[in-house]
Amino acid sequence: QVQFEESGGGLAQPGGSLRLACVPSRAIMDDHAIGWFRRAPGKEREVVSCITADGTHTYFSDSVKGRFAISRDIAKNTVTLHMNSLKLEDTATYYCGATRRPDAVCPQQWEIDSWGKGTLVTVSS
Secondary structure, rough: OOOOOEOHHHHHOOOOOOOEEEOOOOOOOOOEEEEEEOOOOOOEEEEEEEEEOOOOEEEOOOOOOOOEEEEEOOOOOOEEEEEOOOOOOEEEEEEEEEEEOOOOOOOOHHHHHOOOOOEEEEEEE
16 A cells, blocks of 8 residues: 655745645556645545656646646656645645556546645645
8 A cells, every 4th residue: 555745835825836745655656647636625625636657648627727737756756746826725735646547647536545644735825
């Protein structure tokens, strides 16, 4: 069972930037699609961005498209979510997860056996 550790959250002003890091407990990136999810207060967890196992395809939800980017560093076993032009509605706890399902772009939430503690992003003026 792969565990995930998320970091990099904090307080940012609207229009600001943050960079979140996701580190799996073992090296899985060459055969797992990795996804970032978030849960805002009072809302269900939703997918934000994903990167495929071969790194050639990415996904962004409509709410973050054009503002967020995703990258991975296999040597460092890290997937980074680059958050720019932050909005108040980006306030949430951010989590990451993975799937080994062939040709997957994003993990489905039901595929993630164990969620990490997440990292809290607060966007406030």
